[in-house]
Amino acid sequence: MRNNGILRILARFLIPLILLVGLYIQFHGEYSPGGGFQAGLVFSAGWILFVLIYGLERGLRAIPLRVMYFLSAGGVLLYALTGVAGVLLGGRFLDFSPFLSNPQSAQQAGIIIVEFGVGLTVASVSMLLFTLFARRREQWDAVLDEQDDSA
Numbered sequence: 001m002r003n004n005g006i007l008r009i010l011a012r013f014l015i016p017l018i019l020l021v022g023l024y025i026q027f028h029g030e031y032s033p034g035g036g037f038q039a040g041l042v043f044s045a046g047w048i049l050f051v052l053i054y055g056l057e058r059g060l061r062a063i064p065l066r067v068m069y070f071l072s073a074g075g076v077l078l079y080a081l082t083g084v085a086g087v088l089l090g091g092r093f094l095d096f097s098p099f100l101s102n103p104q105s106a107q108q109a110g111i112i113i114v115e116f117g118v119g120l121t122v123a124s125v126s127m128l129l130f131t132l133f134a135r136r137r138e139q140w141d142a143v144l145d146e147q148d149d150s151a
Contacts, residue, residue: 011053018046026119027112036115040122047123048130056134065131068124075120082113 022043026036051059082094089098096110097103 015046015050036118037122040119043123044126047127068128071120071124075117078117
């Protein structure tokens with residue numbers, strides 16, 4: 001796919017739009033259908049399209065493997081710490097009302113933070129899974145090429 005000019009041109013237009021839709025779903029998920037899980041999958045789909053067109057090496061230069069591991073753990077940690085913060089402020093786990101004086105604003109802020117953590121985790125884990133499968137495929141292809149050369 002790297003040598004197909006039409007795919008490369010389409011990808012230049014589609015990838016930013018896919019990432020923008022992912023961000024829209026992320027930050028409007030509490031008002032409309034969507035949220036962190038859907039946004040994470042859409043965002044990772046944009047990165048996966050980038051990898052399919054430009055190659056895994058360029059994709060890992062854009063978002064390195066170490067960053068994916070950090071974001072996957074960071075998203076879960078953000079979710080958990082938001083829940084624990086409610087307990088420390090005198091509420092229950094994932095009770096956002098102690099965060100602000102206005103309970104409705106506190107609920108909205110808490111939901112945005114929690115959904116952002118979910119989005120980070122889902123996006124990074126799905127990118128990690130794709131990367132691990134793609135690397136496994138590259139290793140398998142190398143083994144097959146080696147067998148063809150020896151035959």
